[in-house]
Amino acid sequence: xxxxxxxxxxxxxxxxxxxxxxxxxxxxxxxxxxxxxxxxxxxxxxxxxxxxxxxxxxxxxxxxxxxxxxxxxxxxxxxxxxxx
Amino acid sequence: xxxxxxxxxxxxxxxxxxxxxxxxxxxxxxxxxxxxxxxxxxxxxxxxxxxxxxxxxxxxxxxxxxxxxxxxxxxxxxxxxxxxxxxxxxxxxxxxxxxxxxxxxxxxxxxxxxxxxxxxxxxxxxxxxxxxxxxxxxxxxxxxxxxxxxxxxxxxxxxxxxx
Numbered sequence: 729x730x731x732x733x734x735x736x737x738x739x740x741x742x743x744x745x746x747x748x749x750x751x752x753x754x755x756x757x758x759x760x761x762x763x764x765x766x767x768x769x770x771x772x773x774x775x776x777x778x779x780x781x782x783x784x785x786x787x788x789x790x791x792x793x794x795x796x797x798x799x800x801x802x803x804x805x806x807x808x809x810x811x812x
Numbered sequence: 813x814x815x816x817x818x819x820x821x822x823x824x825x826x827x828x829x830x831x832x833x834x835x836x837x838x839x840x841x842x843x844x845x846x847x848x849x850x851x852x853x854x855x856x857x858x859x860x861x862x863x864x865x866x867x868x869x870x871x872x873x874x875x876x877x878x879x880x881x882x883x884x885x886x887x888x889x890x891x892x893x894x895x896x897x898x899x900x901x902x903x904x905x906x907x908x909x910x911x912x913x914x915x916x917x918x919x920x921x922x923x924x925x926x927x928x929x930x931x932x933x934x935x936x937x938x939x940x941x942x943x944x945x946x947x948x949x950x951x952x953x954x955x956x957x958x959x960x961x962x963x964x965x966x967x968x969x970x971x972x973x974x975x
Contacts, residue, residue, distance in 0.1 A: 738893075743936075753887075760887060764877055
């Protein structure tokens, strides 16, 4: 498995072979965005890690909720009779 | 529901901040929402993520900004490869990525050079999009940090500011 990954993925030269698992890439994006934002906005730096973690969880849950709403809307639209 | 005093009225002043009113630093007559203007810090933040706040005397804040911005940028490069930063084919994305500073221009130069040699594999589909998005987010977050460094708050909440 590792050797297969090394053969197909040249780090920084080719895209990461994570097809089908794209949703997992949400985690580092949300975490680093929260750290950068809270580093600017946080009042006290001794709370920055805690506040970043809280923001990351809220943003991730919000995105999951939006995805669920989008899925629901698509399912509802699919139940409507076709026009014409 | 009353707010937790520890959250709203910190006892100690923030790192690099001014002392509370009546002690020293900022006179009482300055309104709580007054912001300073430090163009050198703003330019420094655009040159290197986190440097602007370090110039302001907030090294820990600067380090955290650098962790966040470079983390996003490196994540984007890992996901999409060097092709995630492309000033020729993805110009609009690169405008956002360029806010990261010379790092983005350096990566773009490396990408164009390696592409001419045929070493870089063209990224397509979602992985390329997520990589570009991550690098663009890094640039936009550094833009926020640069604005904050250029117009730093004169007083923080611990000094009476109601943010």
